[in-house]
Amino acid sequence: xxxxxxxxxxxxxxxxxxxxxxxxxxxxxxxxxxxxxxxxxxxxxxxxxxxxxxxxxxxxxxxxxxxxxxxxxxxxxxxxxxxxxxxxxxxxxxxxxxxxxxxxxxxxxxxxxxxxxxxxxxxxxxxxxxxxxxxxxxxxxxxxxxxxxxxxxxxxxxxxxxxxxxxxxxxxxxxxxxxxxxxxxxxxxxxxx
Amino acid sequence: xxxxxxxxxxxxxxxxxxxxxxxxxxxxxxxxxxxxxxxxxxxxxxxxxxxxxxxxxxxxxxxxxxxxxxxxxxxxxxxxxxxxxxxxxxxxxxxxxxxxxxxxxxxxxxxxxxxxxxxxxxxxxxxxxxxxxxxxxxxxxxxxxxxxxxxxxxxxxxxxxxxxxxxxxxxxxxxxxxxxxxxxxxxxxxxxx
Numbered sequence: 001x002x003x004x005x006x007x008x009x010x011x012x013x014x015x016x017x018x019x020x021x022x023x024x025x026x027x028x029x030x031x032x033x034x035x036x037x038x039x040x041x042x043x044x045x046x047x048x049x050x051x052x053x054x055x056x057x058x059x060x061x062x063x064x065x066x067x068x069x070x071x072x073x074x075x076x077x078x079x080x081x082x083x084x085x086x087x088x089x090x091x092x093x094x095x096x097x098x099x100x101x102x103x104x105x106x107x108x109x110x111x112x113x114x115x116x117x118x119x120x121x122x123x124x125x126x127x128x129x130x131x132x133x134x135x136x137x138x139x140x141x142x143x144x145x146x147x148x149x150x151x152x153x154x155x156x157x158x159x160x161x162x163x164x165x166x167x168x169x170x171x172x173x174x175x176x177x178x179x180x181x182x183x184x185x186x187x188x189x190x191x192x193x
Numbered sequence: 194x195x196x197x198x199x200x201x202x203x204x205x206x207x208x209x210x211x212x213x214x215x216x217x218x219x220x221x222x223x224x225x226x227x228x229x230x231x232x233x234x235x236x237x238x239x240x241x242x243x244x245x246x247x248x249x250x251x252x253x254x255x256x257x258x259x260x261x262x263x264x265x266x267x268x269x270x271x272x273x274x275x276x277x278x279x280x281x282x283x284x285x286x287x288x289x290x291x292x293x294x295x296x297x298x299x300x301x302x303x304x305x306x307x308x309x310x311x312x313x314x315x316x317x318x319x320x321x322x323x324x325x326x327x328x329x330x331x332x333x334x335x336x337x338x339x340x341x342x343x344x345x346x347x348x349x350x351x352x353x354x355x356x357x358x359x360x361x362x363x364x365x366x367x368x369x370x371x372x373x374x375x376x377x378x379x380x381x382x383x384x385x386x
């Protein structure tokens with residue numbers, strides 16, 4: 001709980017709101033990484049999923065890697081990151097899903113080598129942001145294609161005013177977001193508690 | 194030293210050599226990350242640079258992020274990753290350098306917000322591979338543009354048979370590579386000791 005309040009304080013202090021409901025937290029989560037703080041976020045995630053039999057963490061490049069690494073370090077499991085591809089490499093060795101990016105108004109593929117997610121795995125999906133949920137839905141699709149179990153998702157910051165979180169929770173998938181933003185304007189950010 | 198031998202053993206066991214002197218270590222360093230092992234590599238890097246007054250670690254997305262994070266976690270300093278751009282955003286707020294990729298035969302830009310590297314910083318550059326050295330030279334360029342000090346570079350795997358390492362050491366910059374490959378064929382990999 002203390003970590004959550006620290007995270008909210010950091011978002012309020014360092015976050016910048018841009019048009020289009022974009023929140024930039026490049027000073028500690030995205031481009032510059034406050035590694036000691038992310039390790040604490042990783043410990044929080046490890047605590048939330050400690051009884052879920054997680055064997056591996058899955059994220060997508062590039063901004064998900066740091067928080068996923070931190071969670072994996074605290075849980076002592078390997079992590080895998082999906083790559084973003086525009087290519088049409090339809091190798092049967094690859095798990096692949098299409099993701100529409102609302103930020104960039106384009107569709108891209110995310111791919112993972114089939115060898116890195118097996119039916120015996122219980123996967124925790126970790127990402128930095130959850131908004132419309134498209135990236136997360138793509139990652140869930142990869143895990144389902146591999147026939148692995150999904151423990152749930154752990155997200156650093158959820159935009160609670162967009163529908164991705166509800167959409168995925170309504171599918172019966174556990175989603176834990178460390179900070180949930182209820183509303184956001186140029187000068188105020190309100191969190192859900 | 195034990196870590197180095199472990200790393201060499203992992204490269205021999207899990208590495209795959211492809212035409213064009215490509216070494217794939219996707220099972221523990223690149224796509225799938227053996228996080229506990231990378232934390233040990235991070236500790237080794239922290240030991241090498243413990244007296245260098247490092248204030249921040251710099252890498253480039255995406256495959257450098259994990260090893261840079263591990264080193265930063267062990268040194269308790271923040272890390273920053275440069276982004277790869279094809280765009281022509283010439284914002285004065287960005288540090289920018291051009292990198293030619295021998296693997297992909299294209300030139301791309303790497304960019305970092307100017308606010309994340311200051312003249313007061315002493316930067317340790319961390320990356321997963323060093324071959325021709327182009328990415329590393331680009332990262333050094335960013336640090337020099339920012340007017341910051343360079344403590345040196347720490348690399349997971351150096352292809353010692355390519356000239357990047359010598360090129361940069363000859364500029365007087367300290368380069369520490371955990372594993373240095375002297376030669377590499379389909380069925381043998383020889384390390385420098």
